[in-house]
Amino acid sequence: MTSVKPADRNFVASLQKGLEVLTCFGRQHSRLTVSEVARLTGSSPASARRSLLTLEQLGYLGSDGKRFWMLPRALLVAHAYLASRPTPSMAQPLLDALSERTRESASLGQLLDDDAIVIARSTARRSLSTGLGIGSRLPAYCSAMGRVLLAGLPPGDLPARVHAMRRLPLTPRTIHDAAQVIELVELARAEGYASNAGELEIGVRSMAVPVHDRQGQVVNAMSIAVRVERMDMAEFREAFLPMLKRARDTLEARLFPA
Template identity: 75%
Template sequence: MRKNQANSPSEEVVPDKNFVASLQKGLDVLTCFGRQHSRLTVSEVGRLTQSSPASARRSLLTLQTLGYLDSDGKRFWMLPKALLVAHAYLASRPAPSLAQPLLDALSERTRESASLAMLQGDDAIIIARSTARRSLSTGLGIGSRLPAYCAALGRVLLAGLPPEEAARRVRAMTRPRLSARTVTDAGEVLALIARCREEGYASNDGELELGVRSMAVPVFDRSGQVMAAMSIAVRAERMTLAEVRETFLPPLRKAAGSLVARLHAA
C-alpha cells in the first residue's frame, strides 16, 4: 500500500496574511454539529471548537443571520441551507458520483451496507454510502465521521500513510473505548495498521459497535497512493469475521478496483 497524503490539523501551514481566521472559526462552528450534538449552546460550541464563548457566539449569530442555523435563544441547530456546502463537494468531485453505483451494486449483491470514506484529521469521513435492506443500528450516512484508530475504513487510510506519520498520528489521537472490544493501545493499533499495510485490507470486529463486523480495502489514485477506502459492514450474528473475509473481500476488492478504473478514465 502507498501513502495517503491527507493532512492532519496539527500539520497545517502557519496562516499567512491571506488567511481569514474568522472564516476558519465559522467553519469550525458549522462542522461541530452532528448526531450526538444536534442542538448546542454557546458554551458547548466553544468547548467543541476550542474557542472562547464570545468568539463562538459571534460565529453562531453570523451563521444564524445567513440562514445556516436557527436558535430558540439558548440552543442552536442546523438548517437545510447547510446542505449546500456538502452538495458543492459531492457535485464537484468525481469520487462520490462514480462510487455510488458501484456501492449500490455491491450492497444489492451482498445485501449489506457499503461505504466510501476519506481521511480527515483523526477521522474517516464517509463521502458515499449504500444501505442494505438489513440496516445497521449505527445509522451512518454521508458526512458521518468514524474514529480512524478503530474503524476498518480508518485503519486502511492510516495504512496508506508513511509508517512514521501513521505512528505519530495514532499516538496523538484520543482513543476512547467505544465498546468492550475496542483496541485503544497505540502499539496494538499500529500493529493492526502494519498488518493492513501488508495484507491490503483491514477488519473490525465490534470495536465501533458490538454486533457489527466490517472490512475495508484501499482505493488508489493515479500515482498509486491511497486516496480513499471502501468498506462493507455485516451483523455479527450472520457470520464470523473469517466468513466475512472469505465471502466479501473478493467483491469488495473488485468494486474498489472498478472505482479506480473509473477515476482514471474520468
C-alpha cells in the same frame, strides 16, 4: 476538533472560526448553547456567540434565543462537494450494486484529520442501520476504513500520528493501545485490507480495502459491514472480500483510467 494555523496574512481567522462552529453540530450535538459551542470548538464564548449569530442571520442555523441548530441551507455546503467532485458520483453506483448483492451496507471514505469521513454510502433493505451517513466520521484508530487509510501513510509517519490521536475504548472490544493499533495498521498494509469486530459498535463486523490513484497512493477506502449473527469473520471475509475488491478495482479504473 483540529484547528488550522494561519499560513500567512491572507488567512481569514473569522472564517475559520465560523466553519468550526458550523461543523461542531452532529447526532450527539444537535442543539447547542453558546457555551457548549465554545467548548467544542475551543473558542471563547464571545467568539462563539458572534459566529453563531452570523450563521443564524445567514440562514445556516436556527435558534430559540438559547440553543442553536442546523437548518437545511447548511446542506448547500455538502452538496457543493458532492456535486463538484468525481469520486462520490462514480462510487455511488458501485456501492449500490455491492450493497444490493450482499444485502449489507457499503461505504467510501477518506482520511480527515484523525478520522475516516464517509463521502459515499449505500444501505440495502435488510442491512444493519448504524446511523452512518455521508459526512459521518469514524475514528481512524479503531475502524477498518480508518486503518486502511492510515496504512497509506508513509511508514515513518505512522507512529507519531497514532500516538498523537485521542484513542478511547468505544466498546469493550475496542483496540486503542498505540502499539496494537500500529501493528494492526501495518498488518492492513501487508494484507491489503483491514477488518474490525465490535470495536465501533458491538455486534457489527466490517472490512475495508484501499483505493489507489495512478501512482499507487491510497486516496480512499471502501468498506462493507455485517451483523455478527449473520456470519463469523472467516465467512464474512470469504464471502465478501472478493466482491469488495472487485468493486474497488472498478472504481480505480474509472477514476484513474490508464
